[in-house]
Amino acid sequence: MKKLLFVTVFAGSLAALAATLYMMLTIDRGSLGASVGSPPASASERIVVISQEQGSYVMNEMQKGAREAAAIHGMRIDFSGAYRSNVGELLKQIDIAIASKVDGIIVEGVDRPDFARMVNKATEKGIPVITINSDAPGSLRKTYIGSDHYQEGILMGRHLAETLGGEGIVGVVTNADSSDTDQLRLRGLREALRTYPDVRLVFAAADAAKQQAGVQTDDMLNRHPGVAAFIGLPADSGKRIVAAADSRSKRSSRRVFMFDGSPQTEELIRSGAVQAGLSQHYEDMGKMSVDLLKRWLDGDRLPLSPSYFTPISVVTAAEAKEGAP
Known part of the structure; x- marks a missing residue:
């Protein structure tokens, strides 16, 4: 047993x-x-694109390119940002992205210490940041993708001077809150006009310069009746400039130039109300930013260059009509 x-x-x-x-x-x-x-599938990389002006033509185009590239790479992508160029809201959105532990951030840059600190905070948390369309070179961002704004000023300055035959007073319509992009464009503009001493730039008085484009145009016409042309820094300000100039005399030969290539500006160019705009290839910026962020995350072909400039070109009536649907 x-x-x-x-x-x-x-x-x-x-x-x-x-x-x-x-x-x-x-x-x-x-x-x-x-x-x-x-x-x-749940382990796919998650990135966010943060803009200074959600819903704008510029951001819609960049989002289109970014979304296409993210789909190719199998990345999850979100979009957020401010709606009226509010830097405080922009910083808040970056902080939210950091707290959400995203794998990478693409953001329109602002060359300010508080923005640099937020980018550096993301970097310290192991989250790479790429700036797009506007830069923050004093931060620890990995690279910048977008137009060379200084070269934009040179390109438009030369075209403007040649159109005017090398002489004339040019009124500059600015943004109420001057940005780094504006300053770079103005530097390029002044550099290009150094070889055209008979072309002179004028600006609205201090109080008027804080107002919208139409008020600035009126102020310059009051103080400089001989203005031969206007050049607009704010995107989509062409209609207001044209309306203010026409209200004085439709028989005047004042020309309008824009640092903008939106559909609204192209329509004004086709109609002859605006002489030229500037094409900046925003969709390419969005696509390239995601491609380069993926390269960084994969450790592929590093280091990245400090900046990747996208093409710029002057848009005249001929180009605008050719590109019309």
């Missing part, structure tokens, strides 16, 4: 040991398979 009991216990122990060994081998094989296999 005792012998039978011993055999039964011994056989049960062997069976339990065999079952344990089988489970251990199964788990090891499963772990090995997970380490060398493809990651689950």
Whole structure:
């Protein structure tokens, strides 16, 4: 009886040991398979694009390119930002992205210490930041993608001077809150006009300069009746400039130039109300920013260059009509 009991216990122990060994081998094989296999879909990289002006033509175009590139790379992408160039709201959106532990941030840059600190905070958390359309070179951003705004000023300045035959007073319509982009464009504009001493730039008085484009145009016409042309820095300000200039005299030959290539500006160019605009390829910026962020996350062909400039070109009536649907 005792012998039978011993055999039964011994056989049960062997069976339990065999079952344990089988489970251990199964788990090891499963772990090995997970380490060398493809990651689950839930592990895809998540990035966010943050803009200074949500819903604008510029941002819509950049989002289109970014969305297309993210789909190609299998990345999840979100969009957020401010609606009226509110830097405080922009910083808040970056902070939210950091707290959400996204894998990467693409953002329109602002060359200010508080913006640089927020970018640096993301970098310290291991989140790479790329600036797009406008830069923040004093921050730890990985690279900048967009137009060379200084070269925009040079390109438009030369075209403007040649159109005017090398002489004339040009009224500059500015943004109420002058941005780094504006300053770079103005630097380029002044540089280009150094070889045209008979072309002179004028600006609205201090109080008027804080107002919208039409008020600035009126002020310059009051103080400089001989203005031969206007050039607008604010996007989509062409209609207001044209309306203010026409209200004085439709028979005048004042020309209008824009640092903008939106559909509204192109329509004004086709109608002859605006002489030229500037094409900046925003969709390409969006696509390239996601491509380069993916390169950084993959550790592929690093380091990135400090900046990647997208093409710029002057848009005249001929180009606007050719590109019309």
